[in-house]
């Protein structure tokens with residue numbers, strides 16, 4: 001099936017309730033840029049790699065731990081106040097008696113190195129739930145971003161197995177799910193993992209060699225448990241080992257009370273695998289999109305056809321070096337791409353009206369994530385450009401021309417008709433003069449001469465660590481860099497970077513004007 005129709009087909013299943021459009025990427029958009037990399041490039045985030053193949057951890061699976069983490073985070077939502085929901089408040093709550101389990105902190109630590117100034121932990125917890133489900137063979141849940149991290153714990157509203165049906169029904173109603181949806185969401189969630197004796201000694205009363213009474217039996221070959229409706233079938237035919245259904249402690253048989261609460265009508269419907277998958281896509285999707293009413297989520301983030309990635313503009317050897325990469329979805333064609341740019345000023349050696357241009361100097365294949373492959377994106381091609389730009393006339397915007405060399409007309413890629421605009425060339429991150437080695441990490445920023453009233457700072461996002469692995473921001477004050485004398489019309493400023501720095505945004509005031517530049521990656525490959 002071609003990619004477009006495959007995506008159309010897959011998204012049909014997810015539009016049961018509200019049709020959400022696909023997000024449009026207008027460069028630079030740090031939020032969408034970060035989330036797209038995290039979703040569709042492997043190794044850009046733990047959330048898209050660690051749970052692959054339903055891999056084991058603590059005799060359960062990483063996927064099970066991530067899905068439970070997402071639910072327990074979302075379960076603080078209150079429909080009447082619009083507060084709580086999936087906001088990473090679980091980082092301040094996992095020590096509560098209602099959130100036991102080593103998997104909670106372990107999962108938070110998995111995600112701790114992924115956030116930056118624009119994307120918080122909550123988006124990675126939500127992304128983790130999606131990758132948990134596909135990692136165990138389940139269906140694709142669409143991803144929307146833009147969650148906002150809480151700064152403190154929410155209310156203690158996570159359901160516990162000894163509570164009665166009325167309490168559970170009320171809790172799910174407060175979280176935005178009716179009684180039917182409660183049954184389904186739990187049947188979806190308890191498709192993975194199980195109950196640990198160490199966490200619930202009064203629930204798991206018998207000895208289990210692994211310490212975990214899984215909801216369904218693990219396949220004999222692998223330890224891992226798949227995301228499917230095995231639990232539903234085993235519940236209906238009376239063979240289930242789910243300790244929340246058949247455990248000897250009747251008080252904690254919460255799954256039994258809930259599953260049978262509508263005379264098994266919903267469980268019988270979920271016995272059909274297509275129905276089960278559709279319902280789980282819808283309900284887990286709603287669960288991860290349960291956010292405070294003040295938060296607006298992005299549209300669905302599908303792999304972008306064209307993505308400008310990792311641009312760098314800095315003074316070097318008598319000109320401005322401009323490095324850019326255009327990411328194109330692999331399409332079986334050996335296209336050639338030319339980058340064009342326009343001058344910022346008519347002084348110096350300005351570009352002709354048609355633009356200055358360079359061909360790409362390198363086309364390298366780049367792997368796509370498992371989620372991307374499920375969406376019909378087999379890999380990407382990275383077209384890299386290295387332009388030498390006149391120091392005086394400089395650069396105001398750039399765009400690309402793609403020739404697929406298949407007889408079709410070349411076409412322009414210009415940021416949806418807006419051009420890729422370089423805001424300014426007054427304050428520039430300098431990857432060549434900066435250093436990111438373990439021996440010494442410092443950032444160097446060039447400020448265009450002549451200038452007065454110079455104040456250069458950087459907002460540095462630093463990874464959190466146990467016991468509360470939430471990122472934090474710190475402001476660095478850059479000082480005149482004595483190691484790098486003025487050159488090419490720029491004066492350089494520097495500051496040491498904190499340990500565990502994840503990303504930086506430079507903010508500067510020069511001549512009374514404010515400038516900023518996002519520096520997404522610490523090391524700039526190929527520089």
Ligand code: HEM
Pocket residue numbers: 060061063064065067068071100101103159160161168185186188189190192193194195196197199200254284
């Ligand atoms: C009345 C509602 C619920 C109750 C009482 C409940 C109870 C439990 C209990 C007692 C455990 C064992 C945890 C441990 O041993 O550390 C568990 C595990 C789990 N729950 Fe729930 N749960 C509920 C709803 C949900 C929902 C809505 C989801 C997700 C959609 C979910 C997903 C999971 C997963 C994936 C595990 C396995 C975790 C692992 O193996 O590490 N649960 N649940």
Ligand SMILES: *[C@@H]1O[C@H](CO)[C@@H](O)[C@H](O)[C@H]1NC(C)=O
Pocket residue numbers: 178179180181
């Ligand atoms: C819950 O909502 C669904 C979808 O709107 C509906 O089909 C179902 O009947 C509702 N269940 C209850 C118990 O209200």
Ligand SMILES: *[C@@H]1O[C@H](CO)[C@@H](O)[C@H](O)[C@H]1NC(C)=O
Pocket residue numbers: 162202203249250251252
């Ligand atoms: C069953 O679980 C409840 C709630 O955790 C507990 O209070 C009770 O003592 C347990 N009963 C037995 C027989 O272990």
Ligand SMILES: *[C@@H]1O[C@H](CO)[C@@H](O)[C@H](O)[C@H]1NC(C)=O
Pocket residue numbers: 058059209210211
């Ligand atoms: C996993 O199970 C093995 C026995 O199969 C047990 O020795 C080990 O302690 C268990 N690990 C955890 C983390 O529960």
Ligand SMILES: *[C@@H]1O[C@H](CO)[C@@H](O)[C@H](O)[C@H]1NC(C)=O
Pocket residue numbers: 053219221222
């Ligand atoms: C077990 O895992 C391996 C590696 O992930 C996989 O190739 C194999 O198909 C799995 N076997 C079963 C029975 O699931």
Ligand SMILES: *[C@@H]1O[C@H](CO)[C@@H](O)[C@H](O)[C@H]1NC(C)=O
Pocket residue numbers: 235236237238260263264
């Ligand atoms: C629901 O199904 C379970 C498992 O088969 C069974 O034990 C129970 O009696 C059923 N409940 C009703 C009300 O049909």
Ligand SMILES: *[C@@H]1O[C@H](CO)[C@@H](O)[C@H](O)[C@H]1NC(C)=O
Pocket residue numbers: 342355397417418419
């Ligand atoms: C984009 O750049 C081209 C070439 O410089 C220019 O002709 C066009 O007007 C620009 N479009 C916009 C929307 O700025």
Ligand SMILES: *[C@@H]1O[C@H](CO)[C@@H](O)[C@H](O)[C@H]1NC(C)=O
Pocket residue numbers: 426448449450451452510511
């Ligand atoms: C700062 O102001 C001075 C004096 O007006 C001017 O010459 C210079 O070009 C300005 N520099 C920048 C970077 O704006």
Ligand SMILES: *[C@@H]1O[C@H](CO)[C@@H](O)[C@H](O)[C@H]1NC(C)=O
Pocket residue numbers: 455456457475
């Ligand atoms: C420089 O900017 C930072 C951040 O905005 C501010 O805290 C600091 O006071 C400024 N320093 C001067 C000398 O203006």
Ligand SMILES: *[C@@H]1O[C@H](CO)[C@@H](O)[C@H](O)[C@H]1NC(C)=O
Pocket residue numbers: 323386388526527
């Ligand atoms: C870009 O070109 C310059 C000048 O030709 C060269 O010194 C530099 O190493 C090149 N950079 C990359 C990343 O290819």
